[in-house]
Amino acid sequence: MSTDTDQAVKELLESETRVTLRPRYEGSNINTWIGFKHVNYVVEEAVLEHFRTAGLPSRRLFEDHGLGLDIVDLDTRILHAFHQDDLARAVVVPRTKDADGQVALAVTLYVERDGEELKAVTSKVRVSLRADSYLPPVEFPAELARFATPRLGGTAEAGPWHGRQVTEAATTALSAGRGTTGADPVLQQLLAGENAFGWKWRIPYPYCHFNERLQMSGYLRQVEEVVDLFLADRGISIKTLLDDRKWIPVVPHSRVQVLDEALMEEDLYTVFTVEEVFKDFTYTARTDFYVVRDGRLVQTATGRITHGYAVFHDRSDWSLVSFDDHVIGALKGEPGPAGS
Template sequence: MTTETHLPTETTTYVGRPRFEGANIRTWIGFKHFTYLMEEGVLQYLRDRDLGPTKLYRDFGLGVEFVDSSIQLPNTIDLDDEVKVQVTRDERKLGWAFSVRMTVDRGDGPITVLNGKTRVQLIHEVDTTPRSSVPETVAEAVSEITSLDTTGPQTLAQLKSEDPNAFLWSWRIPYFYCHYSLRLQHSGYVRAVEEVVDRFLFDRGLAIEEVLAERGWIPVVSRSRITLLEDALMGETLHTVMRVDEVIKDVMYPAKIDMYVERGGTLFHTATASVVHGYAVSRGTEAGTLATFDDETRTKLLGGR
């Protein structure tokens, strides 16, 4: 008889619906709620194997941390869709890495709405008293979030002067974006990515409410990736930098987003993200299609370049 020392690789299927909160324009669901459903699917995978977050925390003193996520969104989710989330552990990678496929069925068979990958690390939580030692099945995912990035700006002054065309937003990390009484969690970063885009567009003269009213355009995301590099702690100030350097085929623009905290005068790079944005037409016969940027929109996105 052999003892299993690795998390199984069979697929778990989770079925859920997007939250009402996510339908900001018409009944289409925004990208962060795709990510929330992906997280729920992975948590269900763990619960099905008696490794839910509560058990991991109470029994072994471990916190579940989503440290990397990458998603492609080929189709939309509507508010009343029932979403099937299929999660499989990727055995080719160390730790707990997962492949995720999300589908909806509106009567003509399944439509893929998300293809994604995500990775979970288990973090030793300092304010717990574990009941048991960590089994081998769990130990493979135990690690700390440690940044290997020493190439970026080292001070806030350097960050502000490095790229004058970048947009900088500094904000205090609230407790309701955190978990385990300490850290900014993955979904908090997802919210920050959504908000910095909103603030960037306002700063560039493309306020979402104005573009929606005047043109019937709304921002849409086709790809997103978020990688955690270092702990960002409740109450710290997170310096969030967004850069747009190109427009692709006049229908989309990739943005690079980096986040830092300052401790003792030194910056620590806590996360990096990328997101590919475009605009969808929200009304009329072309509703749901991609809008084509005009010269004014393209110039504003690129900061006048």
């Protein structure tokens, strides 16, 4: 038994980590507010710092032990908006009782407003250590064995389409730009009878890590992208509501769970299904991700997002607004000008 590794695992599972972090400038798309994707990036950075502080940085895990650090479940609630230049105090607390062979963590982000520290974000995170199979295997310490897995997934149940036989069409050539949202036999099956939007897209190199697989930040990009495409398809694009009403999208809750692995240059089918419009203030939607292998659908991830709108009054202040009939009709896919 390695004393150093044993102590590092003990720190990982028993000690809190506190670190100050700032959101990335890239995430400020509307005025100075930071979008949900980059708020989740701050959570990810806090998790990586927790591993570093324990003595198990992601680089060491991979280079010395052949273990790739993968966030496989990210469940985040945003309680107060983040802005450019905010300095967040992140607190990472291990959740050992429900780890189930993974490293389970609770992350809380605090920001200061008018001299008062506010709890801005709470997040539940699960991490798997994926044994690398792209390069020749190396032996990893026994203390890490309980977290090592030969393949991501298997901890959550896939949906009813998982394993269904399908026929693919060659519709994601490099010339197709953002991918396919129109006629496609697989998308037609996945969308039939649902208030849903589908997108077929080739997984690119920048969305992957550890040589081949789509990483959590890539899935977060996919969620953000499919929402953008869905709203445009329903006639209420983000730019349209910005120009007409100064409405901005807000996301108080998001979750992504990895069910299997999606690989670089595979075609990824992303299905965005509106589940409920709640009291005209928010709507919830499910996002499911699939690839096709050997003629059958494989569900690689699933997630949910809660979405609403706020109107900005000036460059720093906004307030939530309720949906009108036009927006509700578009979200529900009702016929007429709103949903056409």
